[in-house]
Amino acid sequence: MSANTTNPNDTEAWLDSLDTAALVARDASNFRRIIAARKAIDAAEAELRAAVASAREAGDSWTVIGAALGTSRQAAQQRFGATSSAKSVPRAGLE
Numbered sequence: 001m002s003a004n005t006t007n008p009n010d011t012e013a014w015l016d017s018l019d020t021a022a023l024v025a026r027d028a029s030n031f032r033r034i035i036a037a038r039k040a041i042d043a044a045e046a047e048l049r050a051a052v053a054s055a056r057e058a059g060d061s062w063t064v065i066g067a068a069l070g071t072s073r074q075a076a077q078q079r080f081g082a083t084s085s086a087k088s089v090p091r092a093g094l095e
Helices: 008-017 029-057 062-069 073-080 084-088
Strands: none
Touching (some): 029 062, 062 073
16 A cells, blocks of 8 residues: 555554564654544534534524634635535536
8 A cells, every 4th residue: 555545544554554673664653643633623623514504503693603603704604604405506507
């Protein structure tokens, strides 16, 4: 497996498969820490999106959501307002 893999699970498996006795290798703890931090960011982003969707379903305004995010209502709506289903609907004349 190449070291240039983009799948973090493949990367971790590759790191685990290395025979450190046969290689002059550096400690991979910092690399693994970066991977873990990126996974935490991905999970936090998914949780944030779910929380905003729940807030909107409950009737909370973009002003309230923006305040909770420390941003304007416009910025909150631009970031979270478009749903994936809305993005997948083709617009007339743009197909």
